[in-house]
Amino acid sequence: DGGITQSPKYLFRKEGQNVTLSCEQNLNHDAMYWYRQDPGQGLRLIYYSQIVNDFQKGDIAEGYSVSREKKESFPLTVTSAQKNPTAFYLCASNPGGVTEAFFGQGTRLTVV
Amino acid sequence: AQSVTQLDSQVPVFEEAPVELRCNYSSSVSVYLFWYVQYPNQGLQLLLKYLSGSTLVKGINGFEAEFNKSQTSFHLRKPSVHISDTAEYFCAVSRYTGTASKLTFGTGTRLQVTL
Numbered sequence: 001d002g003g004i005t006q007s008p009k010y011l012f013r014k015e016g017q018n019v020t021l022s023c024e025q026n027l028n029h030d031a032m033y034w035y036r037q038d039p040g041q042g043l044r045l046i047y048y049s050q051i052v053n054d055f056q057k058g059d060i061a062e063g064y065s066v067s068r069e070k071k072e073s074f075p076l077t078v079t080s081a082q083k084n085p086t087a088f089y090l091c092a093s094n095p096g097g098v099t100e101a102f103f104g105q106g107t108r109l110t111v112v
Numbered sequence: 113a114q115s116v117t118q119l120d121s122q123v124p125v126f127e128e129a130p131v132e133l134r135c136n137y138s139s140s141v142s143v144y145l146f147w148y149v150q151y152p153n154q155g156l157q158l159l160l161k162y163l164s165g166s167t168l169v170k171g172i173n174g175f176e177a178e179f180n181k182s183q184t185s186f187h188l189r190k191p192s193v194h195i196s197d198t199a200e201y202f203c204a205v206s207r208y209t210g211t212a213s214k215l216t217f218g219t220g221t222r223l224q225v226t227l
Contacts, residue, residue: 042219103155
């Protein structure tokens with residue numbers, strides 16, 4: 001079945017450590033996105049990528065980094081510079097143009 | 113700039129009653145609107161979308177929404193809810209620049225259906 005796979009589902013890290021969240025899609029979509037979800041704040045865009053080897057900052061990119069070396073993969077690194085990293089992270093993709101985004105099941109990151 | 117306002121953070125309703133979840137948007141360009149549903153600890157699933165054409169849009173699970181350009185609204189409705197409709201609902205507006213499509217989400221409405 002085609003879809004978006006995020007791993008792991010739950011992730012625990014110590015404060016000050018970098019952590020990388022995985023996002024893989026087999027939908028052959030050009031565009032991929034990372035969102036952060038906090039209670040009562042909806043979803044906020046961190047980074048997005050329209051094509052391989054190119055990506056743009058979203059609304060809350062500080063403390064995060066991404067890469068897009070392959071069409072199907074868009075990993076997100078939460079760096080130690082991110083002041084409040086504990087959140088639910090969602091990866092999404094769309095085939096391009098004006099259409100809906102398809103979402104993965106999310107990764108819940110807890111930093112202690 | 114575009115934004116989405118979901119006026120109710122929580123909506124309690126009894127099973128088999130009708131429900132309306134409100135969404136207002138602002139956008140300076142062509143409007144493309146979406147409603148998504150999220151069950152606990154899961155991703156978002158598309159309920160319905162408005163891209164063009166008929167202003168009354170029907171989606172999955174018996175939901176529908178009406179695009180009202182003069183009131184800049186896109187309210188979600190269901191004539192009779194079920195316990196399984198308990199979830200968080202997000203309204204979103206899309207901005208397409210010709211090369212990139214970006215979704216802006218509202219803060220969500222939690223629908224709580226009880227017996």
